[in-house]
Amino acid sequence: MRNIIDDIEIRAREELFINIHPIQPGGRLTPEAMKAMIAYGDGYSTCDWCRKPFRLDKIKRPPIEEFHIELAEFLGMDQARVVPGARRGFQAVVSSLVEKGDSVIVSSLAHYTEFLAVEDAGGIVKEVPLNEKNIVTAEATARKIEEVKKETGKLPKLIMIDHFDYMFGNEHDVYGIAKVAKEYDIPFLCNCAYSIGVMPINGKEIGADFLVGSGHKSFASPAPSGIVASTKEWADIVFRTTQMIGDVTKRKFGIKEVEMLGCTLMGANLIAMMASFPAIKERVKHWDEEVRKINYLMDEFLKIEGNKVLSEMPRKHTLTKVDTTESFDKIARTHKRRGFFFSDELRDRKIVGEFAGATRTWKLNTYGLTWDQIRYLAQAFQDIAKKYGINIIK
Amino acid sequence: MRNIIDDIEIRAREELFINIHPIQPGGRLTPEAMKAMIAYGDGYSTCDWCRKPFRLDKIKRPPIEEFHIELAEFLGMDQARVVPGARRGFQAVVSSLVEKGDSVIVSSLAHYTEFLAVEDAGGIVKEVPLNEKNIVTAEATARKIEEVKKETGKLPKLIMIDHFDYMFGNEHDVYGIAKVAKEYDIPFLCNCAYSIGVMPINGKEIGADFLVGSGHKSFASPAPSGIVASTKEWADIVFRTTQMIGDVTKRKFGIKEVEMLGCTLMGANLIAMMASFPAIKERVKHWDEEVRKINYLMDEFLKIEGNKVLSEMPRKHTLTKVDTTESFDKIARTHKRRGFFFSDELRDRKIVGEFAGATRTWKLNTYGLTWDQIRYLAQAFQDIAKKYGINIIK
Numbered sequence: 001m002r003n004i005i006d007d008i009e010i011r012a013r014e015e016l017f018i019n020i021h022p023i024q025p026g027g028r029l030t031p032e033a034m035k036a037m038i039a040y041g042d043g044y045s046t047c048d049w050c051r052k053p054f055r056l057d058k059i060k061r062p063p064i065e066e067f068h069i070e071l072a073e074f075l076g077m078d079q080a081r082v083v084p085g086a087r088r089g090f091q092a093v094v095s096s097l098v099e100k101g102d103s104v105i106v107s108s109l110a111h112y113t114e115f116l117a118v119e120d121a122g123g124i125v126k127e128v129p130l131n132e133k134n135i136v137t138a139e140a141t142a143r144k145i146e147e148v149k150k151e152t153g154k155l156p157k158l159i160m161i162d163h164f165d166y167m168f169g170n171e172h173d174v175y176g177i178a179k180v181a182k183e184y185d186i187p188f189l190c191n192c193a194y195s196i197g198v199m200p201i202n203g204k205e206i207g208a209d210f211l212v213g214s215g216h217k218s219f220a221s222p223a224p225s226g227i228v229a230s231t232k233e234w235a236d237i238v239f240r241t242t243q244m245i246g247d248v249t250k251r252k253f254g255i256k257e258v259e260m261l262g263c264t265l266m267g268a269n270l271i272a273m274m275a276s277f278p279a280i281k282e283r284v285k286h287w288d289e290e291v292r293k294i295n296y297l298m299d300e301f302l303k304i305e306g307n308k309v310l311s312e313m314p315r316k317h318t319l320t321k322v323d324t325t326e327s328f329d330k331i332a333r334t335h336k337r338r339g340f341f342f343s344d345e346l347r348d349r350k351i352v353g354e355f356a357g358a359t360r361t362w363k364l365n366t367y368g369l370t371w372d373q374i375r376y377l378a379q380a381f382q383d384i385a386k387k388y389g390i391n392i393i394k
Numbered sequence: 395m396r397n398i399i400d401d402i403e404i405r406a407r408e409e410l411f412i413n414i415h416p417i418q419p420g421g422r423l424t425p426e427a428m429k430a431m432i433a434y435g436d437g438y439s440t441c442d443w444c445r446k447p448f449r450l451d452k453i454k455r456p457p458i459e460e461f462h463i464e465l466a467e468f469l470g471m472d473q474a475r476v477v478p479g480a481r482r483g484f485q486a487v488v489s490s491l492v493e494k495g496d497s498v499i500v501s502s503l504a505h506y507t508e509f510l511a512v513e514d515a516g517g518i519v520k521e522v523p524l525n526e527k528n529i530v531t532a533e534a535t536a537r538k539i540e541e542v543k544k545e546t547g548k549l550p551k552l553i554m555i556d557h558f559d560y561m562f563g564n565e566h567d568v569y570g571i572a573k574v575a576k577e578y579d580i581p582f583l584c585n586c587a588y589s590i591g592v593m594p595i596n597g598k599e600i601g602a603d604f605l606v607g608s609g610h611k612s613f614a615s616p617a618p619s620g621i622v623a624s625t626k627e628w629a630d631i632v633f634r635t636t637q638m639i640g641d642v643t644k645r646k647f648g649i650k651e652v653e654m655l656g657c658t659l660m661g662a663n664l665i666a667m668m669a670s671f672p673a674i675k676e677r678v679k680h681w682d683e684e685v686r687k688i689n690y691l692m693d694e695f696l697k698i699e700g701n702k703v704l705s706e707m708p709r710k711h712t713l714t715k716v717d718t719t720e721s722f723d724k725i726a727r728t729h730k731r732r733g734f735f736f737s738d739e740l741r742d743r744k745i746v747g748e749f750a751g752a753t754r755t756w757k758l759n760t761y762g763l764t765w766d767q768i769r770y771l772a773q774a775f776q777d778i779a780k781k782y783g784i785n786i787i788k
Contacts, residue, residue, distance in 0.1 A: 004426055004429045004430055004433060004665075004669050005426045005429075005669050005672060006457075006672065007456070007457050008430070008456045008457070008665060008668055008669055009455075009456060010429075010433045011433045011434050011436075011439055011442070012433070013442065014436055021438070021441070021442075023437075023438050023441065024436065024437060024438045024439075024441065026437070027436055027437015027438055028436050028437065029435045029436050029437075032398055032399040033435070034432070034435055035398045035399075035404075036398055036402065037431045037432065037435045037662065038428070038431065038432065039398060039404045039405045039406070040405050041423045041427070041428055041431045041616050041666070042405075042408055042418065042421055042422045042423050042616070043417075043418060043420070043421015043422065043423075043609070043610030043611060043614075043615060043616060043617050044415070044417050044418045044421055044610055044611070044617060045405055045418075045616075045617070046617070047415070047417065047418065048405070048407065048415075061403075062401070062402045062403060063400075063401050063402070084478035084479070084482070084618050084659075085478070085655075085660075087655040087656065088478070088655070091655060095514060108640065108642050108643050110640075112636075112647040112650055112656055113655055113656055115636060115638045115640070115645075115647060116636055116638070116647070116650060116652050116655050116656055117655065118638065119636055119637070119638040119652050120489060120652050120653065120655070124638075125638060125640060125641070126641055127640045127641055127642035127643055128642075129642050215437070216437030216438055216660065216661060217437060217438070220437075221437060222435050222436070222437060222661050222662050222663070223437050223438060223439070223440070223659075223660035223661030223662070223663070224478050224618070224658075224659060224660055224661065224663070242506075242509060242510055242513055243513070244509045244510070244512065244513040244518075244519060246502065246504075246509070246519060246521045247518075247519070247520055247521055248502050248521035248522075248523050249502050249521055251509075253506040253509060253510070256506055256510060258510050258513050258514050259514065261479075261481040261482070261485060261507055261510050261511065261514070262481065262506055262507055262510055264618075265478075265617075265618060266479075266610065266617035266618055267610060267616050267617030267618065268431065268616050268617070268662075269616070269617070269618070269663070271398075271402060272435070274402055275398050275399050275402055278399060278400065
């Protein structure tokens with residue numbers, strides 16, 4: 001296969017393999033998004049019909065304004081904006097609400113970008129401990145708020161908890177946490193990077209003040225792309241418009257939103273999100289089938305003696321962490337390829353996306369695989385086990 | 395032509411028209427960048443071979459690390475990072491250096507995103523007045539610094555001046571301003587959104603502490619994409635790594651850079667920049683030819699009685715502001731289509747990208763047009779003038 005240019009190879013793993021990479025499946029483009037990439041690839045492609053008031057989310061052709069309105073509706077929120085990745089959504093909210101020295105409640109499984117957003121604003125993260133099942137509960141969140149209050153004399157400025165975490169793909173009690181947040185009158189950002197775009201999400205039902213989603217993680221969109229949505233109560237703060245006036249020219253740029261830095265996610269990335277949106281609206285209705293598939297796979301996976309699932313069971317998400325220390329890692333310890341023997345075996349079976357060389361704890365994600373592919377995967381794991389003399393429990 | 399889906403039309407103006415849009419020509423994709431869009435469109439496509447230390451700019455396959463090193467070299471800087479647009483470069487630098495109430499020197503022609511970056515950090519913009527030719531000079535910058543010092547009792551924390559501005563495409567004295575910045579020991583960010591990627595730029599020669607560039611404006615790349623580069627003296631500050639520690643888990647994410655929010659510009663947008671890079675290195679060598687073309691066009695344009703060029707002459711940049719109040723606008727005043735008569739005439743000649751309906755002051759950009767297209771454009775303007783009885787000066 002020839003390269004794109006020089007040593008930039010053509011990426012074709014979605015075409016040639018079954019890809020179980022933990023973070024890639026939800027961001028695989030739809031055919032419509034791919035068309036958008038081709039038609040809108042050129043830099044400022046979304047600016048052809050930009051007219052007053054000269055802001056991305058007000059453009060009518062292509063229907064960017066309509067998309068913003070529908071996106072907010074789809075999420076059960078009042079306002080939505082697109083941003084270059086979920087992290088830029090955290091940044092916008094944290095930068096609006098958090099001052100130097102303020103505390104922000106996060107999960108003990110918070111994504112590192114939540115840490116960075118808080119650090120950038122001069123805040124301090126305060127982690128809610130997990131329960132024995134690696135779940136963040138409402139009770140633990142309330143306890144943490146009390147602790148912070150006692151320790152600092154002030155309430156945290158923001159609660160930012162992941163709906164599903166990046167480590168185990170466990171579901172955390174965001175509905176209960178939203179209630180706690182309301183009791184303390186602390187705004188609640190629900191990080192739905194692993195849920196918006198793959199399952200139905202309604203911010204009003206959750207009771208969140210902000211939702212953040214990821215285009216490249218779960219919305220069949222190119223990177224970077226993401227979503228930040230707000231209730232109308234907070235929209236004026238997070239989407240506040242510029243007040244700065246030039247001291248010499250007296251210039252003002254009134255409609256531009258400070259945290260968005262004006263126009264946010266232009267070009268092909270936005271049009272790809274819009275092009276995938278109809279498919280997204282349809283696919284979230286079939287989340288239960290995706291969950292059935294991962295549970296079937298894990299049932300089969302657990303028939304391999306020594307295998308464990310570290311994520312909560314039964315699975316509620318396709319992202320899953322497993323432990324093969326007592327199965328495949330035993331082989332790796334004496335194999336000349338070490339842990340790569342397992343990657344080799346998977347690759348020979350046209351399966352990629354596990355962390356190459358890892359045979360202790362590792363993650364996989366089956367989102368979007370067909371039942372045939374799921375059954376093939378289950379069989380492949382068992383075949384590899386058999387080949388190396390690992391027992392299959394009937 | 396069928397739509398991508400629903401009411402998202404296929405964009406084909408680069409294929410079907412001569413596009414003189416002020417901000418689009420430098421961001422037109424190369425064929426290699428288009429291939430990158432297709433091959434790397436899927437969300438987390440750049441993460442296939444992400445290994446320790448797990449940071450985008452350290453990935454070796456595709457050669458992202460090498461690109462970062464070569465990009466810094468190409469710009470005559472020590473360190474470079476990619477970001478989702480030039481604005482995210484301003485934000486990173488300003489957020490690192492500016493505290494609440496601090497002053498930042500900007501041009502009276504500063505782009506609005508510079509205002510927003512300063513506002514987001516709690517700073518205050520202080521504009522350098524223009525000279526009679528709409529140029530920011532070193533002397534005026536020095537005077538402004540003195541004024542700020544006198545008024546606030548403190549030196550500005552940052553000087554941020556555009557190499558070429560967005561309004562006239564005039565060249566400002568960034569070499570002289572860099573010297574002034576050094577004399578006052580104030581860091582200098584040179585905004586090269588209109589120059590990096592179209593002409594040779596060397597940060598060391600300019601004497602800048604930071605360079606910011608735009609992928610979608612001038613680097614033949616999709617939006618959002620941009621560059622922030624630093625000297626080694628400032629790299630540890632702007633690219634500082636996270637210090638935040640989880641209070642419960644004791645987690646640290648040591649190598650992740652706070653202002654970059656970890657990984658920055660992933661996916662197709664980055665690979666497209668990399669794919670365009672060889673063409674960029676070549677095309678900057680031919681900037682003088684681009685300048686010759688716009689000057690030829692403006693000479694012909696000025697033969698239309700009443701036409702003016704508001705940008706500095708002779709042109710040093712392909713982005714140019716013109717004034718047709720005394721020519722085409724005179725026709726518009728009594729034409730039933732008003733200013734749109736001019737857009738109609740251009741469109742009939744397969745020319746797009748002027749601001750539709752504007753016949754007083756408006757901008758155009760001829761970057762990347764062939765000599766044949768330039769001559770055709772010149773002829774088209776004169777033909778329209780003749781058609782409406784406007785005199786052509788021999």
